[in-house]
Amino acid sequence: MKNYNVGIIGATGMVGQRFITLxxxxxxxxxxxxxxxxxxxxxKYTEAVGNRWAMTVEIPEKVKDMVIxxxxxxxxxxxxxxxxxxxxxxxxxxxIRALEEAYAKAECPVVSNNSAHRHTKDVPMIVPxxxxxxxxxxxxxxxxxxxxxxxxxxxxxxxxxxxVPALHPLMKYGIKxxxxxxxxxxxxxxxxxxxxxxxxxxxxxxxxxxxEKSEIEPxxxxxxxxxxEIVDATTPAITTQCLRVPVSDGHTAAVFVRFENKxxxxxxxxxxxxxxxxxxxxxLPSAPKQFLNYFxxxxxxxxxxxxxxxxxxxxxMGRLREDSQYDYKFVCLSHNTLRGAAGxxxxxxxxxxxxxxxx
Ligand SMILES: NC(=O)c1ccc[n+]([C@@H]2O[C@H](COP(=O)([O-])OP(=O)(O)OC[C@H]3O[C@@H](n4cnc5c(N)ncnc54)[C@H](OP(=O)(O)O)[C@@H]3O)[C@@H](O)[C@H]2O)c1
Numbered sequence: 629m630k631n632y633n634v635g636i637i638g639a640t641g642m643v644g645q646r647f648i649t650l651x652x653x654x655x656x657x658x659x660x661x662x663x664x665x666x667x668x669x670x671x672k673y674t675e676a677v678g679n680r681w682a683m684t685v686e687i688p689e690k691v692k693d694m695v696i697x698x699x700x701x702x703x704x705x706x707x708x709x710x711x712x713x714x715x716x717x718x719x720x721x722x723x724i725r726a727l728e729e730a731y732a733k734a735e736c737p738v739v740s741n742n743s744a745h746r747h748t749k750d751v752p753m754i755v756p757x758x759x760x761x762x763x764x765x766x767x768x769x770x771x772x773x774x775x776x777x778x779x780x781x782x783x784x785x786x787x788x789x790x791x792v793p794a795l796h797p798l799m800k801y802g803i804k805x806x807x808x809x810x811x812x813x814x815x816x817x818x819x820x821x822x823x824x825x826x827x828x829x830x831x832x833x834x835x836x837x838x839x840e841k842s843e844i845e846p847x848x849x850x851x852x853x854x855x856x857e858i859v860d861a862t863t864p865a866i867t868t869q870c871l872r873v874p875v876s877d878g879h880t881a882a883v884f885v886r887f888e889n890k891x892x893x894x895x896x897x898x899x900x901x902x903x904x905x906x907x908x909x910x911x912l913p914s915a916p917k918q919f920l921n922y923f924x925x926x927x928x929x930x931x932x933x934x935x936x937x938x939x940x941x942x943x944x945m946g947r948l949r950e951d952s953q954y955d956y957k958f959v960c961l962s963h964n965t966l967r968g969a970a971g972x973x974x975x976x977x978x979x980x981x982x983x984x985x986x987x
Pocket of ligand 1 (some may be wrong): 640641642643663664667668699700741784785786817818968969
């Protein structure tokens with residue numbers, strides 16, 4: 629596989645730091661440029677990130693002395709040095725939309741963790757095991773933007789990265805209704821127990837905007853390309869409640885599901901065990917070998933023991949059983965900042981690289 633020079637836009641932030649640690653030793657992607665706001669521009673990375681560095685490993689040597697560029701003012705300069713950029717910035721939605729399109733128009737593809745473009749009809753929102761074929765919409769997006777190489781592709785919200793993968797192999801039974809209650813880690817809010825001590829021994833029953841994202845985004849992921857846009861799926865009906873819980877990393881979901889054609893418990897477990905996606909077939913560097921993992925023990929999956937399965941890129945399930953109102957219920961878990969954020973974006977970039985979208 630060819631090597632690609634990459635930029636990280638928002639390199640000083642929580643997600644940006646995760647990109648740096650994931651890419652420091654990546655076999656295909658070489659960190660060439662770091663960018664952030666004008667507050668950080670011109671400073672060396674260690675100076676700019678200061679005491680905000682929140683990873684459990686040290687800042688990688690290769691980025692320590694890199695001088696930060698200005699994400700907005702230096703677009704042309706950045707685009708000239710890299711094959712594509714990862715983007716995770718804390719800005720207003722309309723500013724992010726404009727920034728990402730400006731990179732695309734400078735012929736620099738963008739792999740984004742931001743939500744701003746998730747509902748743009750010709751921007752693919754890819755979970756590589758589920759809807760890799762949505763990358764084909766990039767041709768239509770390039771036509772709209774008037775670009776040859778440039779485009780924007782996005783990651784979905786972290787809350788749904790456990791239950792959408794678990795439900796996907798079961799779609800063939802006609803899923804009618806889904807109820808999912810999520811129990812979300814504090815790192816999803818960019819926080820640790822040090823920076824958010826109120827979360828120790830606490831639970832907050834509200835995460836702004838999360839329930840809407842958790843109900844709507846799966847329908848785009850399960851949507852189909854028609855003409856020059858992705859048309860959302862109309863089923864299943866999904867309802868959610870999203871709670872913040874005192875867990876550092878790992879989002880858990882308690883899921884209830886109703887089918888048109890109810891499978892057996894054994895069929896569901898077999899479908900999970902046998903599921904393979906394009907990342908597994910292509911053996912992409914960040915792909916888990918076994919994406920969906922069922923645990924028979926009643927007290928699993930647990931955030932602490934399962935979140936780092938296969939480098940935090942696998943999904944864990946357990947407690948599958950009949951329900952008195954729905955057909956079945958189960959519990960599932962995924963690492964919110966790895967599979968759910970930077971790791972999922974790196975896997976998407978590997979898929980796009982393998983399919984030639986950065987050439
Ligand atoms: N599932 C997911 O995909 C997922 C998960 C978590 C977060 N996110 C998204 O990722 C993004 C970043 O989240 P985070 O937690 O990493 O935020 P964060 O820790 O607050 O970091 C924000 C980053 O944005 C940069 N920035 C702020 N204003 C800027 C500007 N005007 N121009 C250029 N850069 C600017 C900051 O640079 P300075 O240091 O210079 O201020 C910093 O690098 C958000 O949009 C968030 O919603 C997505």
